[in-house]
Amino acid sequence: MKKRGTLIIWPALLWLILFFLVPCFIVLLYSVLKKDTYGRIIYSFNLDNYARFFDPLYLNILWQTLVIALLTTIFCLLLGYPLAYTISRASRKWQNIMLLLVMVPFWINFLVRSYAWVVILRSQGLVNTLLMKVGLIEEPLKLLYTPEAVMIGMIYALLPFMVLPIYVSIEKMDRRMLEAAYDLGATPFKAFWNITLPQTLPGIVAGSILVFVPSIGMFVVSDIMGGAKTALIGNVIENQFRTAQDFPFGSALSIIVILFSLILIYIYTRALKVQDGKGGNR
Amino acid sequence: MKSMIQLVDIEKHFSDHSVIPPLNLTIHEGEFLTILGPSGCGKTTLLRMIAGFEKPTKGDIFLDQKRVTDSAPYQRDVNMVFQHYALFPHMTVEENISFGLQMKKVSAQEQMRRIEEVIALTRLSELKKRKPSQLSGGQQQRVAIARAIVNNPKVLLLDEPLGALDLQLRKDLQIELKHLQKKLGITFVYVTHDQEEAMAMSDRIVVMNQGKIEQLGTPYEIYHHPKSLFVATFIGENNIFSQGDQIFSVRPEKIILFPLNQSGAAAPTQEKKRGWVEDVVFLGNMYKLFIKLENEPTVLIAYQQVNGKGPYKEGEPIGVGWLKEDEVILN
Numbered sequence: 109m110k111k112r113g114t115l116i117i118w119p120a121l122l123w124l125i126l127f128f129l130v131p132c133f134i135v136l137l138y139s140v141l142k143k144d145t146y147g148r149i150i151y152s153f154n155l156d157n158y159a160r161f162f163d164p165l166y167l168n169i170l171w172q173t174l175v176i177a178l179l180t181t182i183f184c185l186l187l188g189y190p191l192a193y194t195i196s197r198a199s200r201k202w203q204n205i206m207l208l209l210v211m212v213p214f215w216i217n218f219l220v221r222s223y224a225w226v227v228i229l230r231s232q233g234l235v236n237t238l239l240m241k242v243g244l245i246e247e248p249l250k251l252l253y254t255p256e257a258v259m260i261g262m263i264y265a266l267l268p269f270m271v272l273p274i275y276v277s278i279e280k281m282d283r284r285m286l287e288a289a290y291d292l293g294a295t296p297f298k299a300f301w302n303i304t305l306p307q308t309l310p311g312i313v314a315g316s317i318l319v320f321v322p323s324i325g326m327f328v329v330s331d332i333m334g335g336a337k338t339a340l341i342g343n344v345i346e347n348q349f350r351t352a353q354d355f356p357f358g359s360a361l362s363i364i365v366i367l368f369s370l371i372l373i374y375i376y377t378r379a380l381k382v383q384d385g386k387g388g389n390r
Numbered sequence: 391m392k393s394m395i396q397l398v399d400i401e402k403h404f405s406d407h408s409v410i411p412p413l414n415l416t417i418h419e420g421e422f423l424t425i426l427g428p429s430g431c432g433k434t435t436l437l438r439m440i441a442g443f444e445k446p447t448k449g450d451i452f453l454d455q456k457r458v459t460d461s462a463p464y465q466r467d468v469n470m471v472f473q474h475y476a477l478f479p480h481m482t483v484e485e486n487i488s489f490g491l492q493m494k495k496v497s498a499q500e501q502m503r504r505i506e507e508v509i510a511l512t513r514l515s516e517l518k519k520r521k522p523s524q525l526s527g528g529q530q531q532r533v534a535i536a537r538a539i540v541n542n543p544k545v546l547l548l549d550e551p552l553g554a555l556d557l558q559l560r561k562d563l564q565i566e567l568k569h570l571q572k573k574l575g576i577t578f579v580y581v582t583h584d585q586e587e588a589m590a591m592s593d594r595i596v597v598m599n600q601g602k603i604e605q606l607g608t609p610y611e612i613y614h615h616p617k618s619l620f621v622a623t624f625i626g627e628n629n630i631f632s633q634g635d636q637i638f639s640v641r642p643e644k645i646i647l648f649p650l651n652q653s654g655a656a657a658p659t660q661e662k663k664r665g666w667v668e669d670v671v672f673l674g675n676m677y678k679l680f681i682k683l684e685n686e687p688t689v690l691i692a693y694q695q696v697n698g699k700g701p702y703k704e705g706e707p708i709g710v711g712w713l714k715e716d717e718v719i720l721n
Contacts, residue, residue, distance in 0.1 A: 284476040287463070287476065288472055288476040290442075292493055292538075293490050295464055307480060
C-alpha cells in the first residue's frame with residue numbers, strides 16, 4: 109500500500125523534473141556561459157552576465173518592475189478581499205454563480221482579453237469616446253501605453269488568483285468565532301479587524317504570492333498595453349532571448365528574477381509565521 | 391425575587407415554520423436555570439435570542455427591566471459560553487480572556503486585576519501563554535468560561551458547554567460550575583439535553599418540547615411531580631399506566647416486587663399485576679428488571695437492590711405492586 113502511494117506521484121514528478129527542473133538547470137548553466145557574435149553559445153565559464161546586470165539601466169527596470177508588481181498586489185488585495193468576502197457571505201446558489209463569474213475570463217484567450225483592453229483604453233477607444241461625448245474632456249486622455257495601463261491589465265489578469273484563496277480562507281473560518289466576538293462586545297468592524305482578518309491571513313498570503321510572482325515575470329501585458337516606455341524586467345528577458353539572441357544574459361536575468369521572487373516569498377512567509385505563532389492552523 | 395430576564399410572548403419563525411410558539415418565561419436574579427429538552431426542541435434558539443444572535447419574530451425580551459429586543463449582541467450585558475467554545479485560535483489564553491475587556495475599553499490596570507482574578511479562579515495560571523490548540527478539552531472549556539465571566543455579565547449563557555467532554559470530566563465540571571455560580575452570584579442560563587446534568591446543577595429547570603415549555607420547576611418537582619407525559623418519560627425512567635381515560639406514572643424505584651415461585655401462597659394485598667422477568671441488567675449497585683406483564687403489551691421497569699438473595703432469573707414469574715401515593719396522575 110505504501111509503495112503504491114508513492115508510485116502514483118511519479119508521473120507528475122517526472123513531468124516536473126523534465127519540464128521544470130531540467131530547464132531551470134539549463135538556464136542556470138547558460139547564465140555562466142558566453143555567446144559569440146551570431147548568438148552561438150561558447151562554453152567558457154564566467155560571471156560577466158551577472159556583472160552586466162548591475163548597469164543602472166537594468167537595476168532601474170528591475171526596480172520599476174518590483175514597484176508595479178507590488179502595487180498590482182496591493183490593488184488586487186484591496187479589490188479582491190471585499191469581493192471574496194461578499195461571495196462567501198452569499199447563499200450557496202449565489203456563491204456558485206459569483207465564483208463562476210470570477211473564473212469566466214479564463215475561458216477566453218489571454219491575448220484576446222488584453223487586446224480588448226486596448227480597444228477600451230486607446231485614444232478613440234470606449235472610455236475616451238464616452239468621456240468626450242459627455243463633454244467631460246475635449247482632448248482624448250492618454251490612457252494606453254502608460255505604466256497605469258500596464259497595471260490595469262495586470263490587476264485584471266491576476267485578480268482571480270487573489271480572490272480564490274481568500275474566499276477559501278474565509279469559507280474555512282468558523283463563523284461562531286464572530287458570534288463570540290460580538291458577544292464579548294466587539295462591533296462588527298472590530299470583530300473583522302481582530303478576528304476575521306488575522307484568521308484569513310493565510311489566504312491573503314497565498315493570494316499575494318500568486319499575484320506578486322507572476323506580475324514580476326509578466327511581459328505580455330506590458331508588450332501590448334505598455335508600449336515602448338514601460339519596459340518590465342520580463343520584457344528585457346524576452347528581448348535577450350528573441351531579438352538580441354543573447355541567451356546567456358537573458359538566462360542570468362532570469363536567475364536574478366527567480367532569486368528575487370524566492371527571497372521575497374521567504375520574507376513574506378516568515379513575517380506571517382512570526383505573527384501567527386505556529387503558522388496556519390487547522 | 392427580582393427578575394433578571396423576562397421573555398414576553400416571544401415567538402420565532404424560520405421561513406414560515408414556527409420554531410417557538412408564543413412563550414413566556416421569567417428568570418430570577420442569581421439563579422441557576424437550566425433549559426432542558428431533546429435536540430431540536432428550540433432550547434438553543436431561545437438562548438440565542440437572549441444573547442441577541444437571533445431576533446424574535448414577535449414579543450419582547452427584557453434584561454434587568456430594560457427592553458433589549460432590538461439591541462445587538464455587543465450591546466447586551468450578557469456573555470455566552472459556546473458549545474464548541476469558539477476560542478480565538480490566533481490568540482493566547484490570556485489574550486482570549488482579555489478580549490472582552492479590551493472591546494469595552496476597560497483601563498489597563500483594571501484589566502490586569504480582573505484577568506488575574508479570573509485566571510486564578512479557573513486555575514489557568516500555568517496555561518495563560520498557551521494557544522487554544524495546545525489545550526485539552528477541559529482546559530479549553532475553562533478558558534471559554536473565564537473569557538465570559540471576566541466581563542462581569544449580568545447573565546451567563548451556557549450552550550451545552552460540557553457536551554464534548556468525557557463522562558468523568560463532565561461530572562467534575564458540573565460541580566465546579568455549580569460552585570462557581572454560587573461564588574459569583576451571576577444568573578446562569580444553561581442549555582442541555584442531558585437530564586442528569588440538569589438535575590445536578592440547577593435551581594430550576596425548564597423542560598421544553600417542540601418549542602413549548604412543558605414544565606418549569608425545581609429538579610425535585612420535575613422528577614417527582616411531572617405534569618405531562620412528556621416530562622414523565624423524558625426525565626429519568628418511568629412506567630406509564632392507563633386506567634380508563636386516566637394516565638399515571640410510577641417510578642421504577644417505587645415498584646414493589648413479589649416472588650411467585652412458592653405455589654399456593656396467597657397474593658399480598660399490594661400486588662396489582664403479574665408477569666414474568668424478560669431481562670435482567672446488572673448496574674453495579676442494583677439490578678434493573680424488565681418485566682413483561684400478563685395480558686398487557688407493557689414492559690415494566692423495576693429495580694432490585696443487590697443483596698444476598700441474588701437476582702430474579704429470566705423467565706421467572708413475578709408479581710408487582712406500588713403504593714397509591716406513588717402514582718403520579720399525568721392528565
